[in-house]
Amino acid sequence: MKLLPLSCVVLAFTVVHAFRYEDLVEHVDSHQEQYVQVLREWVAVESDSSDVSKRAELHRMMNMTADKLRAMGGDVMLVDVGEQELPDGQMLALPKVVTAQFISNPQKPTVCVYGHVDVQPGKLEDGWATEPYNLTEINGNLYGRGVSDNKAPVLAWIHAVEAYQALNMELPVNVKFIIEGMEETGSNGLDAMIVAQKDTFLGDVDYIIISDCGWLSLRPALTYGTRGNCYFSAEIQGPKQDLHSGVYGGTVIEPMTDLIGILDTLISPTGKILIPGIREAVAPLSDEEWKTYQDIEFDVENFKNKLGVSELMYNNKVDLLAHMWRYPTVSIHGIEGAFSAPGTKTVIPAKVNAKFSIRQVPNLDPAVVEKQVSEYLQAAFARRKSPNKLKVTMLIGAKPWLADTQHGLYEAGKKAVKRVFNVEPDMIREGGTIPVARTFQDVTGKGIIMIPIGGFDDGIHSQNEKISRYNYLEGTKLFIAYLHEVAQIQKSGV
Numbered sequence: 178m179k180l181l182p183l184s185c186v187v188l189a190f191t192v193v194h195a196f197r198y199e200d201l202v203e204h205v206d207s208h209q210e211q212y213v214q215v216l217r218e219w220v221a222v223e224s225d226s227s228d229v230s231k232r233a234e235l236h237r238m239m240n241m242t243a244d245k246l247r248a249m250g251g252d253v254m255l256v257d258v259g260e261q262e263l264p265d266g267q268m269l270a271l272p273k274v275v276t277a278q279f280i281s282n283p284q285k286p287t288v289c290v291y292g293h294v295d296v297q298p299g300k301l302e303d304g305w306a307t308e309p310y311n312l313t314e315i316n317g318n319l320y321g322r323g324v325s326d327n328k329a330p331v332l333a334w335i336h337a338v339e340a341y342q343a344l345n346m347e348l349p350v351n352v353k354f355i356i357e358g359m360e361e362t363g364s365n366g367l368d369a370m371i372v373a374q375k376d377t378f379l380g381d382v383d384y385i386i387i388s389d390c391g392w393l394s395l396r397p398a399l400t401y402g403t404r405g406n407c408y409f410s411a412e413i414q415g416p417k418q419d420l421h422s423g424v425y426g427g428t429v430i431e432p433m434t435d436l437i438g439i440l441d442t443l444i445s446p447t448g449k450i451l452i453p454g455i456r457e458a459v460a461p462l463s464d465e466e467w468k469t470y471q472d473i474e475f476d477v478e479n480f481k482n483k484l485g486v487s488e489l490m491y492n493n494k495v496d497l498l499a500h501m502w503r504y505p506t507v508s509i510h511g512i513e514g515a516f517s518a519p520g521t522k523t524v525i526p527a528k529v530n531a532k533f534s535i536r537q538v539p540n541l542d543p544a545v546v547e548k549q550v551s552e553y554l555q556a557a558f559a560r561r562k563s564p565n566k567l568k569v570t571m572l573i574g575a576k577p578w579l580a581d582t583q584h585g586l587y588e589a590g591k592k593a594v595k596r597v598f599n600v601e602p603d604m605i606r607e608g609g610t611i612p613v614a615r616t617f618q619d620v621t622g623k624g625i626i627m628i629p630i631g632g633f634d635d636g637i638h639s640q641n642e643k644i645s646r647y648n649y650l651e652g653t654k655l656f657i658a659y660l661h662e663v664a665q666i667q668k669s670g671v
């Protein structure tokens with residue numbers, strides 16, 4: 178007599194249960210300590226993509242992500258996306274991109290969840306109240322660098338799949354993951370990977386889901402647009418080394434004075450971008466769009482108080498939301514080479530390098546903006562008749578993304594939000610940038626939705642970044658509910 182292998186016997190007796198939301202919710206609630214513990218382990222990895230000295234940590238983070246998905250039975254790959262050239266010409270390996278697939282039934286629709294596990298820099302001395310890489314819970318909030326942007330949302334998606342598996346419920350749709358490690362610095366290497374895998378990994382994907390953003394208020398939201406970003410460096414080189422300002426001040430034309438002078442020509446004090454061609458190219462605000470913003474519940478006073486400022490650029494809701502989401506803006510981020518430590522060093526820096534960015538909206542084109550900005554700054558510099566040398570470089574050129582909210586993905590999102598939170602979601606745009614959103618749209622032509630679970634006050638990129646335990650857990654339930662709802666799109670043919 179031939180004996181069946183044990184795995185077949187187990188499979189033959191495994192009972193597959195129908196979708197029962199209440200059981201899945203109970204599973205999430207009873208596993209919350211495990212979810213927080215995994216988040217703690219992920220936050221402890223300093224996966225700062227902007228600091229090349231932390232590259233080993235970033236590689237470790239990608240391996241941990243792959244291990245987690247593999248342990249759940251996913252078909253996991255670590256995709257090599259090449260190298261990055263550093264300013265000194267050195268080449269550095271990019272973190273591999275993790276792809277994973279959980280195919281329950283090839284007849285079902287397939288979603289692809291995109292997320293990232295790299296983070297912005299975080300240092301205690303920047304003013305954090307707790308160690309940035311040591312997850313700390315205070316009053317129901319989980320503090321740590323990268324918790325909201327984007328480690329907890331990525332884990333919430335993983336736990337959503339895990340919950341179905343744990344309860345032997347068939348996944349309502351096939352689920353794929355693309356998790357990268359360079360989002361915070363422009364998603365280097367990812368666009369090429371998406372293009373290369375258009376007909377393979379992405380070939381059978383029906384919908385793309387991104388949860389790398391936040392709510393506008395305490396009300397859950399669905400996001401249908403992001404701004405892009407053109408990120409520049411403007412470097413001015415003067416004398417061959419730093420100089421004593423007492424000994425040499427008054428004799429040389431100082432690079433920092435030149436730099437501040439040209440930076441001041443970028444934007445007016447009232448927020449008007451002064452580079453010709455940029456404001457003119459922006460898609461006009463339609464009446465319909467104006468009405469959408471008008472209908473959103475948003476308390477300008479609260480917003481102002483949260484930021485701790487006495488005045489905003491705009492005092493009415495529509496202008497404020499429009500300038501947050503659908504108009505470009507210039508931000509000056511920092512100056513390399515400038516004296517920035519406490520104390521009173523009296524130096525003339527020999528070389529300074531400003532970093533600034535211009536958020537992109539429909540119908541701006543980063544390639545055109547690059548030319549406009551370079552020519553404008555070179556002309557402003559030429560007017561100063563300085564002997565110093567200016568070099569302008571665009572380091573990131575990410576396009577904006579805008580979705581069709583009539584797509585069934587959004588109706589499914591509304592139903593999932595209603596099930597979990599018993600409210601209608603805010604329909605919002607996002608002022609920040611997720612470079613790959615537009616690439617997914619252009620390359621695959623598939624429907625894309627952003628489903629945020631981050632709170633409006635999570636402080637991403639800032640000191641004391643957090644996500645509430647509530648958002649982490651309810652967010653996991655939202656993703657569970659969404660997988661069920663998205664499966665209905667196909668059935669009703671929306």
Ligand SMILES: CC(C)C[C@H](N)C(=O)NCC(=O)O
Nearest residue numbers: 326361389390607609610611
């Ligand atoms: C709120 C953003 C869309 C979140 C995203 N992870 C991000 O920080 N992108 C980089 C940026 O500068 O906007």
